[in-house]
Amino acid sequence: MKLFTAALLCFLVLSPHSLLAQEKTTPPATDSVRTFVQGFYDWYAPRLARDKNGSVYPRALKEKASAFSPDLLHALKEDLAAQSKSKDEIVGLDFDPFLNSQDPAPIFKVGKITQGRDSYHVDVHAVSNGKPEPKPSVTAIVVNQKGQWIFADFHYPEGENLLHLLRQYKNDREKPHPKQ
Secondary structure (H helix, E strand, O other), rough: OHHHHHHHHHHHHHOOOOOOOOOOOOOHHHHHHHHHHHHHHHHHHHHHHHOOOOOHHHHHHOHHHHHHHHHHHHHHHHHHHHHHHHOOOOOOOOOOOOEOOOOOOEEEEEEEEEEEEEEEEEEEEEEOOEEOOOOOOOOEEEEEEEEEEEEEEEOOOOOEEEEHHHHHHHHHHHHHOOOO
């Protein structure tokens, strides 16, 4: 009888069909954050490297709109619209906001992920000669909104962040310019 009880207990604990083994495990949030951010960069960076007419950044705002917070998406679209109206001077972003570059690498890899209070800070590194650069090119700020990861902002190594820059450019555009 003792042998039967021991065998049954082993079956319940170790068998892949046991009740204990059927308990679902969910991957840590950092795994899904990593998958979300890397998926975006795997889609975006190669297209940008092949792009000759500057259409990938606006395309990302259309095709991947759900990947951005409403505030960030609105500010980016507003900046693009202002840029399209001003052919003679730069009135907004003059670099790629997702890569922090004017001449980006074709591959970017997610590095360190740090959990904040309500967000995740995801370091994204350009890949040169098959290896990620030691310092991140940009840190994506990712939040969960209604069960979906979205980009809320991008922070740059120089200490700036994208939303702040976009607000600053908008304020500069709205200021009256002295007549020359």
